[in-house]
Structure formats: C-alpha cells, structure tokens
Amino acid sequence: MSTTIDKPAIAGGIPIKSEPYGSGNRYAEDEIRELKEALDQSTLFYTQGKKVHSMEEKIAEITGTKYAIATSSGTASIHTALMAAGISPDDEVIVTPITDMGSLVPILWQQAVPVFADVNPDSCALDPKSVEKCITDKTRAILAVHLWGNACDLDALKPICDKHGLFLIEDCAQAWGCTYKGKSIGSIGDMGCFSLNEFKHISCGDGGAVVTNDDNLARRLRLSTDKCYNREPGGSMRQAFFLANNYRMTELQGAVALAQTGKLARIVARRRAFAEKLQEGLTNVKGISIPKPTEGCDPSWWFYMFRIDPDILGVDADQFAQALQAEGIGAGAHYIAQCVYEYPIFVNHSAYDHGDHPFSRINYGKGMCPQAEFALETALTLPVNENFTDKDAEETIKAIRRLSDWFISSK
Secondary structure (H helix, E strand, O other): OOOOOOOOHHHOOOOOOOOOOOOOOOOOHHHHHHHHHHHHOOOOOOOOOOHHHHHHHHHHHHHOOOEEEEEOOHHHHHHHHHHHOOOOOOOEEEEOOOOOHHHHHHHHHOOOEEEEOOEOOOOOOEOHHHHHHHOOOOEEEEEEEOHHHOOOOHHHHHHHHHHHOOEEEEEOOOOOOOEEOOEEOOOOOOEEEEEOOOOOOOOOOOOEEEEEOOHHHHHHHHHHOEOOOOOOOOOOOOOOOOOOOEOOOOHHHHHHHHHHHOOHHHHHHHHHHHHHHHHHHHOOOOOEEOOOOOOOEEOOOOEEEEEEOHHHHOOOHHHHHHHHHHOOOOOEEOOOOOOHHHOHHHHOOOOOOOOOOHHHHOOOOOOOOHHHHHHHHHEEEEEOOOOOOHHHHHHHHHHHHHHHHHHHHHO
16 A cells, blocks of 8 residues: 555544534524514414414515415425325325435325335436336326435426326425526425425424415415314315314414525525535545436535445445544435335334235335435435535545545555
C-alpha cells in the first residue's frame, strides 16, 4: 500500500470533521406570533378559527392547486386520499418497496392490498415499466412515493393511470418544494399528500395536508378527515354516508404550520445549494454512484442517498458508513434495512391478531423487487439541512474521497 494515501480515522488518522454541523432553531418569533393569535381566538377548533384555513390556502398557493385539506399527520394524508378515492377491501394499490410504513398503513386500514413495483436503482423512484406489469383487474391506484425529495416519473405514470382508469396519488412527504417539469409535485396526480412531521422540510410537530384540483375529491377529502360530518352551511352533519376517520388538525398545529410555510422557499434553496456541492464534489469518485434525479425534476433533498460499489471498494455499505461515522460524518447505511415487503407484518400476514386481511392472498418476501433490494444493499444516506454550511459539505466530500482512495488502495 502506498504511503501517500491519506490515512482515515478508522486506521488511526485524524477525523476530517471535528466541529458540529451547522444548526439553528426552526421555530422562532413567527411561530410564537401565530400561536398567540390562535389562542386569542378563544377556540382551537378548525371550523371556528382561522389558522388551519389560512394554512390550507397557503399550501394550495405553494403547490399551485385549487384545494388543500389539512390532516393530523402525513400518514393520515395518505389514508384520507385513499378514502376519498373510494379504495375498498381487496382493491390493489401499487407502491414502492422503499418507503416508510406510513405509506403502507393507510392501504392496509382500507383492507386493500399493497402490490410492490420495482424501482430505478439510481433514483429509487418507481420504475413505470414495472408498475405496468403489476396492474390487474383489481388495481385501483398508484401511490407514487417521491423519495428523498426527488419526483417519480410522473409523465410516464400519469398515462398509465389514464389508460387503466386508476387514481394517481402522490406521496410528497419527503418532497416539499420539489418541482417536476416546472410544476409542484402534488399538483400533477389526482391528489398529493404532504407531511408536517417534525423531521420534514417544514413542520408543526405532526400534521399534514392533501392537495387536489378536483372539486368532488376535495369535498370527499374534507369529509374523510372529519368522520364524514358535513360542516358546510346547510350540511347534514350527522348523516355519515361512508366510513371516514377523525384526522382533523387543531388551530395550534395550523398556526405553526402557517408560519413554517413562509420559510419553505429559503429552506429548499439552502438544501439545494448544499446538495449541489455534494453532487459536484462526488462526481467521478471511484466506487461511488451519486443520486440521479428523475429527468425534469428539481429535487428538494430531504436527504442525500448515494451508492457504493463493493467490488471496487472492497467493503460493503455498513463498513463504509462506519468509516464515515469515524470521520465525524452523519452517515447511515441502506436507508431502511430491507424492502418493506420483507417486514414480518407482510411475510407472516400478521395485520391482525386473528382473522385474515385481504393481503394474505399475496406471498410477500425477498426477491419480489430485485432492483430495489440491490439499491438498498448498496445505499448510504447523508443528512441534508438548511443550516448546514459550505464547510460541512466540503468536509463530507473530503471524507468520502479519502475513504474511496483508502479502501481501493487497501484491496
């Protein structure tokens, strides 16, 4: 081994990153002001106050849609959309195997069956060709998960939905501010579902919203968040006509979310600038594949996912992540440890303590989506935050380059 190679921290070298990542308070005077105004209303119920409706109007404006309906979480947003779409027992919903359970739980609660399509390993977005192969006479919707702030190929998915009469529902939980061919994600499908969880681009602790341009869907979305109670003037409030849930947002959540919407543009701009430095600095690093956004997409970078080539580097994703952590870099391996269809709930059909769920007719397990499994096996994630500095980006690049050189030279 050459003595000119920069020795990494795992081999006794000095860690590249010795100072903490840039940080800042995400909640400040704007949120306090909105909260005080909410409390001064003497009501925290969304139909009697102004904050939730004001927040909904702002989100509709941001996404370029006609309607936005607040919910209590991102998971609730997806469930609300499925209820509005009339997804019913034994219907099939096509979805990615690389996602959070928050994308899957709503499908299961409707007693519908998740069908997993494969992904493009370079972007981890749904592969439209795989999606089309999954369609049966039971398919009712495609749930397009915009992972890590990158859009799915909506220009390919929308014609598939139109051809087969399916709903296109966008899961935008990780993609606030992402655009696809000049349009906000969430505005292209029939409905777009957003999360306001503490760890998303903007937050009110927990909450969400569904956007749509369809008048009938907007009405059903509102009913789906409020036990099918029609609270419009002249509405028959206690005459529920379909099974709906209570996913209402409070005025306190709405107040914080309203303040946060005013910060979204700055947050996304800073994240893009940070990620762009990583993209430039990691191009052509041996053994490293940088993320490839979907053509026409301007990602908003919830996190940064890259992949390694174990054959070139001589180590796996876990070893590379551990080496990065030794350098002071907040890296993780795989994003999720395995495709969601490998989770016990799917493999064992254990949705309930007793009694079968309709998804029991599917034999879930390893091997269903080879490209997704390959992507997760070789993937690493890096945090992205609007408070990170240029120095944070430079140190991250330097650490990855150092490790690439070291592992290759050590083979």
